[in-house]
Every structure is written in structure tokens, then in C-alpha cells.
Amino acid sequence: MGRAEERRARQRGGGRRAAPQGSSGMPAEGIGPAGGGRAAARRAARPAKGKGGIRRLFTWKKILGTFLGVCLLGMGAFIVLYLVVDIPEGNADAQLQSNVYKYSDGTVLARTGEVNREVVDLAKVPKEVQHCFVAAENKTFYTDSGVDLKGTARGLLNTLSGKGAQGGSTITQQYVKNFYLNQDQTVTRKLKELVISLKVDQRMTKDDILAGYINTSYYGRGAYGIQAAAQAYYHVDAEKLSVQQGAYLAALMQAPSQYDWAVASDTGKRLAQQRWNYVLDNMVKQHWLNAGERQAMKFPVPKEPRPAPGREGQKGYLIALANQQLEQQLMKDQGLTQGQAEQAVEGQGWNITLNIDKKKQSALEEAVKDQLTSKLDKKARTVDGHVQAGAVSVDSKTGHVVALYGGEDYLKHYYSNATRQDFQPASTFKPVILAAALEEESRTQDGRPITANTVYDGTSGRQVLDHGTKVGFGPPNEDDQNYGDITVQRAMNQSVNSVFAQMGVDVGMDKVMEVAGKLGMNTKGMQAVPAQTLGSMGASPLEMAGIYATLDNHGQKVTPTIVKSAEQKDRTVKMPDPIGDQVISREAADTVTSVLTGVVDDGTAKVSVRDNPLRDGQQVAGKTGTSDKNRSAWFTGYTPNLVTSVGLFGEDPTKNGKHVPLYGTLGVPRVNGGGFPALIWAEYTFNVMGEVSKFDLDTKQGAAVQPSESPTVSESPSETPSESPTISEPPVSESPSDTPSETPSQSPSETPSQSPSDPSTSREPTDSASDSPLLPNEQ
Template structure:
């Protein structure tokens, strides 16, 4: 073989060998290997082996990366997305073809009466026939029609009947268990009201979407709007705009003004909460804001002239007229039952308030209440005999302004066994048992003591706060915090000063100056936190010293729950009126009224022990302790009288029954809060007068004699084990800051720390402040009724 041929052969061999080396070893110059073989065969072999080994070590990384790239190529990702889109479209097409517009309205749109029963199964009430009257849209003024469009769906006249974004949000929220459905169009709401139901399920939402598309395609917009305003629930038992116009303004729908229409449109968001006559101060602010929102939207859409809008004033609706079948106390019982059921549906099924109301009100439910028929009759009789029979508006104009409310609860079960909401549901629509616009006054003081005992709080000079702890009971004494006056010094009742006084005796006599200082000693944030745990709605309340005098708003229902928790040894009690609610096999499951421990048993039982002193030796002695019906029954309780005598309370309990009674001064015309001075012939209506008398007449007639099972060694219900504690006297100084304990003075008798004061209580030896009390925004002023003065700037609900 010649050299040329040999070279060509080597070249052909190199080309053939190259792929093998690429697969099994690093690329090696073929000519170099061939030239080296005659002289150094071993060394190149070792070199190639090491290179091959390195190639084998790096081999696994390349295929792994390649597999990921091959699996997630842009073509496959795009294909998957397109496939899902096509699948979704196909599914929607199938749904669209399979779901038709129902041939008739649902039963919810037709409506059925609810039946309400006492706890023993006997009929309490039926809520009457459905108040519904449909009217042709031509009977409703055009601009009134537009108020509903402005309120709910500004794009109504040019959309396709659905809000895809809002519906998608609602579906996602339903699937994830979050929030409520939002963004529904008028068409969707009409479909939900007329054809479907209020359930928040994916199936219902998808049906609503499809039917809304078909309805929008097949029906005129005016027909849809007419269906919407004629099927919606407006509150006061009114379904449809005609019934609502009559219920709120006493006119037919064709006579409604634009401001009135805007109010009815605003109502649809929360009918009960936004009813002006029954709304809380917060509810009134919300509905006014909603009313303004509606009219402002009309201006933006050029449906209303801006100058005419500016001249419009809020149209307050008329007093409501109740269903004749709900006269007397029945209407109040039914109203609270409906409210608690709706709250449970809103929480459990994630319904909006308007949807929950529409699902409950007059929809064929059989609702059994916890109300005991005999106790209910006894409570009504007690109010009639102890209060109403003594009121004579012809002699005293103020007697026409007296309103009573009461709630009675079984502390072991949390059941509301009796309730008094007012003179007559048909004459006074507002439920006095649940209203929160009046101050609970001194009935709040046990909450302060409970917070002190639970937190092991101490006075300013480091003494533990117990029923035996001595405070300075000087009227108007300035409260101090770490040596600094806080600008708050409330007077006691009739400006009476007590000097050194134990906590027990201060509770018996409702001494404001003691509990104002105690609140600061404990810490007002801790006090308000304890109130919230016990069942008071403290949202929006400021933690300021003035709250120690009960200057917030509270209802008899709330106060009954707080005291029931004391009676139940610190285990939370949430008063509940509904025993069961059933409708054709379905049932609404109510939460257990008895919750977890929110206060230690020792703290709760000590509060109960202290409160027995209020009855035996304090402000409730005349009406309760000395009542001939008592027959040795052990009782704990607290009186309260608010600023300017606008409310008076007694909340008390026996081992098996808790009842809170409140009297409220409400002007017959206009509903403004007014003083109760001279009502019923009393110079001043205190908690120890009518409220305590109603309580005693009712309670002693329905309870059995029993004693409290208390786990405590403190308070009026047990023998004192030691002398009261008090601070040593400070060095004499007219400028020294006040401490929570009194200055040098003879201590009260240790043998009877809860004894009533002598006719001439010893004055405090501490000199008065050299300067008048400061009056910042959280300080109190001397009221006409000094038992429970509060800061006039911190009135409840204002």
C-alpha cells in the first residue's frame, strides 16, 4: 500500500471511528493517536481512559435537563392551555344547552307564612299573608326606576345580563370558602329572586349565569327591571315596590319621589339594618351614605340634574305598622328569632344580609323558640303591674316617654325564656330588649371588678384589688395614673363623699369615684377586653376612663348575657331565642349558646359574691332584698342610672335565672332620648325603683329557692377572713397626687365591710385638689343625675 492510499485509509478510519468516540469517550485527534502508537502506546491509553471517565461522570446531567425541556416545551404548554379552554367552552355550551329558563317562579318568590312556636310546641304566632303586590313598570316614575339601576347596576341598559368578573369572583369565593358573592347584575338578582333561591352553591351560580344570559336575550330590559323591583324584599314584610311604598311612605309606587325611590333602592342591600325607624345610629349612617351614593350615581350618569340633587334632603320614612298577627310581645319575639336565624345563615352559608332575610322572612319555616310560655306571661304581668299601671300621661307628660325592655335567660343553657320588647309591637316597632342606644350605666361596674380579679390587678400603691381593698370614695376625686391626674373626676350620687371605703361597700352603694380609679388601676384596655370576652360588642368603643361609668351603649340582651356568664361560673353564655328552625326536611343548625371559659371560676364567683351585697345592703335593698316575695332566695345584681336620668337598669340573677330590665326615656314624637325625672311619680327613676321592682315581681314568681355554689372566699356572700387592706397614709401635702388608696383616716369596720354607710359618712382627711378638675375630651361633667355621670361627648352611639 502506498503512502497516499495509507493516508486515505487512515482518514476513512478516523471518520468511521469518530462517532464511537463521541458516544463513549472524549474526542481525540485520530492522527495523534496513530502517530503515537509505535513509541508510546501505554500513556495515550491512560489519557483516553481518564477522559472517558470524565465524560461518563458528566453524562447524567445532560439527559435530565433534556427530559424537562422535552416535557415543558412551549408547544405542549400552549396546547394544554388551548385544550383547557376548549374543554371549558364545550362544558359551558353543554350547560347552556341543558339549562332552560324555568317555566314558573320558585316558591321563594311566591312565599309562605312562617309558623312560630313556644318551647313546648304550642303556636305563638304566624307571620301572616305575604305582603306582595306587583305593578306595571309604567306605574313607577322613570327617575324612580333609575334609582334602582344607579344603586345596583349602572351598566344595566347596555350589558348582556351578566357580570363575568363578579360571577367568577363569586365562584372562586364559594369554592375556597371565602367571602360573599359580589358584582351581580340586576338581571342576575332578578333570576335569583324569581327563578332560583338564595343558596350560595357553585351549581346555583352557574345556573344563574346561564339563565341570566337567556333572559337578557329573550326579555326586554324594562321587563327585567320590573321583575326585579317587584320580587325584591324591602323589609317590614314588604315584597315588591308597591308594598314597600305603602309600608315606608304610605303612598302608591306611582306617587314616589326620587329621594324616596333612592331610599327604597338603598334598602335592598340590608332591609332590616337600614330601616330608619329600627336602625341603630350606625345603621342610620350607613343607609344615609347608601342613599347619597345612589343619587350621586344618577348625577354621574346624567339621569339627574346636579342642582336638583343638591337640593334633595333625606326622606325619613313613616313609623312602621306591624302585622296584626304580631301584636303585643309576639312581634318582638318573632323579630329577634328572625334576626338570629339570619345571622346564622350569613355566617354558615356565607349569605349577604339581604339574601339571608329573603331566605327566612315568610318562607314556610316552622320556628320553635326557647320562650317559656309561663315565664313570658309572668314577665309581661310584672311590667304591667309594677310600671305601666303607675304611668299616667294625663298627669305627667313624661309618662308617655317611658319605654321598658327586658330579657330573661337560663344561665345553664343560654336559652332566652322570656322577653319584653315594648308596650306593643304594633305601636312601638323598636325592640327595647335589643336596642343598644342607651347607656348601661353602673351595671357595667361588675365588669371592671371582673377584669381586676382576672388580671390580679393592683392599686397605684401596689395593693391587690379584692373586695376588701380600700379606696378613696371622695366625690369628684381626680383619677390618677402613676402619679399623674388623667383629667377625670366623676361625682358620686348626690355628690356624697364616703372617704375610705372598701370595694365591696363601693359596689353596694355604686360609688363612681372608686370604680373610675379602679378602671385606670386595671387598665382601660384590659377592662374593655374583658367586656368583649363577656359578650359586649365593644367595636369602635374607646378605652377611656369615662367608660367605667357605663357610658357606652348596650342592650338588656347584652347585659343579660354578661351576667349569665358570671352566674355560669365564667363559662361564656350567648343568649339564644331559637330552639329549632325546620322547613320540609331541611334544618338550620344553631350554635351552642354555651361556649368556653372566658373568666376563671374564682373571679366569676367572687363577682357574684360581691353582687349579693348590692341586694342585701345596697341600692337594690328596698325593692329586692326586702320584697315579701323573696322568701330567703339568694340574689346577686346591680343597679344603674345613666347620665341625666335617661335610662335606669337592674340586672340581677338567682342560681337558675338571669334577667336584665332597662327603662328608657324616649320622646313619643321623634324618638329623642329624654330624662325620666318624675316618671310614675318618682322624683328620679333609679335602677332600684321600677327596674328592680319589675325584676323582683317576675323573678320571685318563677324561680325556686336555691343558693349559689361559689368557689371563693371573698365578697358579701361569705364571712370575711381578714381586715380590709388599705394603704398607709401619705405625707401631708396639698399638692401630692391622689393614690387609689385613701390618706390617713380611720379604717372602716373589718367585721362588716359591706355594711351600709352611717347617716353621716366620715369625710376624707385628704385635702381637696388645689385646682379644679381638668376637662379634656374624656373627662366627665356633673350631670343632673350624679349617680352615673358621664362625659357628654362620649354618649352611647353618638
């Protein structure tokens, strides 16, 4: 064999042939391990490539085969599922059952469930309005097969991985979910939704599907279906809806309560308008709306709501908060969107027990009536028609909301004053500043520790300094009162703005807002600026009750919770423990409590609370607050076990709820936190508190304990510090001798003379944030 032939043989696998034999039968010389067969010998000596180990298990052929096998199995399973699952009977009406709400003792509070729905033919809904829903939810609705495979696959993966719900369902799928299935986020339900949607798309026309969708969806305000929604939001029938109104109703589908203009926050309103614009812009892109007409359209503000019967008085407010907290838990547990959660709760056969104590609830309602609403005379004084009261009472040891006052009547005032966050908490924020100073072990700018006994300059309008530099903020004290050198304790008692404005900068406003968030304030989007020391942000009685409950609970976080238990058919939703982690030290929390006893015993609340004949020796801590221009007045106070926050708010119902001053209410020149709010608090608390108790405080500071050291003089805040400061204790004017310039002039009959002992006229510093950026409601 020639060399060329030998090479070709080796290339064909000749390495496996027998070695050439010599004439004696032995291998020819030069052939074998030492000759040309050496390469073959080496290959034979090595293990065969790819014949063992991991490579043998994972060849590309096996991977491809496995993949194809899984695909075939999946297709087979889907075919079986498609054959087995048929379109069930519609069950939307059957699912809508009464929700039963109970007090904490098990007695029935309310039973809701009369479904507000009227089915209308699609022909009665203007074509442009129909297009609004398609543009909002499913632009390919008229051409797709009824399912969004990518969206469904993404939803299945998210469900399996616990990431929650995602968008992507077609109108057909949403209709199937509403009418044939439910809102549960399970793999089984999603697969059924996919199969039924395919069959529905084959058997029903697109118009029938769209009609079913808009007639079964939930729009908020207790309205199911477009006819009920048109009446609830615009007081017209569906056939009279404009394109602008239809676009808003379509936008609502994403988050009905959040986008409801009557109760939406500033963020909610902004998001609602963004969604509204999105709908109309999509209609232009789909050539369903002329671009010129679209440009001229203005947002159609909805009408005031008309709540459903059965929720009169305080019932509607209690139910609204219970539903809201249950919805939030379903969103967390099941990954529902807000819109899905609302539809899963409203009228779905829930048995919900509240933490509301029946006796305490009755006592709170009675206190508001005795101290405020029974005395209002809207005919004699227009401003009496602008007063809104809100209150929340929390057991600080359990976190249970035991009583709540949302307004005069849910059917008359739909917006709950107990949970609204559009009014300033004013000086009730000052304890948060002190808590931050103590928690952070902050010092004044001359290096002295901030304690209850530290001395600050209480000069009204004094410019706040940041290490010698003016920050451009110098808030006046009430009636421009100068206090000179004053301790932190006395400054809290008299609510001296200039002291706490400087303290906020000494601590660092970023740290102040961080501690506020830990205590329970919603600080998202808030600016950490000196003006916030005056409580110029928005807050609700529910929020302030939670903050003070955390202080009362020695710094262990309290999240006020109204839902005790929630059951539906064979499932129970477990609500989170209202008592959380330690968020500030016990010493810091107890020191704030100790200081706040001084506000009651020797400060702005002493007439209404300290001297109240019902007190019977009960130890109390609390803080008054009166916002700029007298638009709100607060008292948030507590005993060792019970925290209650009471707020009065000025709102003009004839001007779409515009914030207005409370000057002249009940003939009083100015409404202060130490007046009506404190009187309501005192009557309620002292009637339900049980045995007289004392605070168990781990502190050596504040009015509740004897000071252990002399006043600590802070020199840096004062531009001209006194070498030997004298602690001044200016008298508290309990008779409003200096009427604010914005106080409307009153006729003698409207402004009766007040006795100095009248608690409704007790004075406290009014927070002035005139140098700060105004909040939307303060503009």
C-alpha cells in the same frame, strides 16, 4: 473534509457521523475519543436533556395543551348546560310560604307569611327612580349581556373555597335569583343563574327585567316589591316617590334591616347615608341627574313603620330576634350577605322553634303589667307616655332566652326595647370593672391587691389619679354624697361612682374594656376612657343579661340564644352552642357574684328585692343602675340558674324617639333601678324560680362569704389619706329628700307623698358622665 466543512457538519449534528477511517479501516489518528470527536463522545456519554423525569412530564407544549383541553372541555360543558337548562317557571310566589314559630314546648306561637307585595308596571315608577336602582346595583345594565363573568367567576371560586358571597351580580342575575331560583350559595345554583340570565337577557327587554327586579326584591319591614316598600317607608305609592326616596329604597337592597332608619344603630344610619350618597353620585356620573340638583338634595328620613298583622303584642319582638339570629347563622354557614340572608328567611317556609318558655314569657309580661304599665296615666302625666320597658331572661346554664319583653306592643312600638343599644347601662357596668380587677389581679397604685375588702376614697367629685397625675375626670356621687374611706364591697352596695372611676384607672381602662368584650359586651369602636366606668356606652337588656349570665355561669361564656331549631323543607340549620369557653376565671366570676349579693341584702336593691315577700329565702345577686339625667334605669339580677335584665327608657314618641328624662314618672320624682325595674324583676323571678337555691361559689371574698382578712387600705387614690381609716357606712336615703335640679316641678296631685318604705323611691347613686364625651343619644 476541510476544517470548515467539519465544523458545519458538527453544527448540523455531525457528531453522530461515523469516525473517518484510515486506509486500514481503523479510526484515523487524532480522530475519536482523544481527538476532534471528544465533544461528541462526551455528549453521547451524558443523559439526554429533557428526556426524562419532571422535565419530560411538564414541557411547555404539554402544559399549553392541557390548558387548551380544559378550556375546550369547559366550553363544551357550558354549551351542554346552556342547551339543557331552560328558563323555568317563575317561582317567587311559590317560594313565599308561611314561617311557623313555636314555643320551646312545641305549641305554636305565630304563623307569618301573608306576602306584602303589589306588582306595579314600570311605567308607574318615575324614570329617575328607576335609574336609582341601576346606579346602585349595575351601572352597565342597559348595555351588558345580563351577566358579569368576572363577578360570577369570583363567586364560584369563593363558594368552592368557602369564603362566602361577594358582590358583582348584575340586575339580571339578581332578578333570576329572586324569581326563578333561590339564595343558596352553591356551584350548581350559580351556574344555573349564569345560563338563565343569558337567556333572560336575550328574550326579555331591559325594562321588563328591571320591572321584575324591583317588584320581587325584599326591602325590609316585610315589604316585597317597590310598591310595598314605598308604602312601608314613605306611606306613598311608588309613582309618588321622589328621587331622594328612590335612592334610599335602592340603598336598602344591600342590607334592609341594618339600613332601616327606625331600628338602625348609629353605624347603620351612617352606612345607609353613605350608600344613599353613592347612588346619587353614580346617577350624576351617568348623566341621569343634574349635579346642581344633586347638591341640593337632603336625606329623606323614612316614616315610622307600620308592622304587618299577626305580630301583635310580644310576638313581633320574639319573631324579630329569632329571624335575626337565624340570618346571622346563614351568613356564617352559607356566606350570604345580610340582604340575602334576610330574603332567605322572611316568608320562606321555615319551621322555627324558640327557646322561649311559655309560662315564663307569660309571667314576665304579667310582671311588667302589674308593676308598671297598668299604673301609667298618660293623661295625668305627660312623662308616663315616654316610658319604655325592655327585659330579657336567660337560663345561665343553657344560654337559652326563656322570656323577653320588647315593649308595649310590636304594632305600636316597632323598635324592640329588649335589643336596643342606644341607652346607657349606667352602674350595671360596675361589676365588669371589678371582674377586670380580679381577673387581672390588679393592684392599687400604692401596690395593694384589689379585693372586695380594699378601701378606697369615696369622696364625691374626687379627681381620678394616674400615679399622682390627675386625669381630668372626677365624677360626683348621687346627691354629691361623700362616703370617705369605704370598702369595695360597700362601694358596690351603694354604687359609689368615685370609687369605681379610680378603680378603672388602677386596672387600666384598656383591660377593663377587654374583659367587657370577653364577657359579651359589644366593645367595637368604644373608647377606653375613664368615663366608661359610669356605663356611658350603649347596651341592651339582651347584652347585659349575657354578661351577667357569664358571671352566674362561673366565668364560662354565655351567648343568649332564642332559636332552638330551624328547619326548612329537607334541611336543618344547626345553631351554635350558647355555652362557650371559660373567658374569666371561676374565682373572679364567683367573687363578683358574692359582692353583688351585698347590693341586694344591704344596698340599693334591698327594699325591692331583699324584703320582697315572694323571695322565700332565695339567694340573689344583682346591680341597679340609673343613668345621667334619669334617661334610663336598670336592674340586672340573678339566681343560680336564671338571669334577667330589666331596663326602663325615656323616649318621646312625638319627637322621633328622642331620649328624655324619666323624672316624675308615676308621680315619683326620680325613677331608680332599685324601684320599678327591681320590682318587675322580683315579681317575675320569684314566681318562676322553682325551688329555693344557693350560689355555689369558689371564693373567700364578698358579702356572700365571711371576709378572711381585714380591710386593705389603698392610700394612693386619696390625695389626703387617713392614717387610720375608719370604714364609714353612710345611711341609704330611701326617700328622695333632695330632688335633682332637673326634676320638673310637680303639682301636689302629681307628686304624692311617699313613704320611706316605698321601693319605687329607694335611692341609689345616679351616674353622672358630665365630664365625659357625650354619646349621640345624650347630646
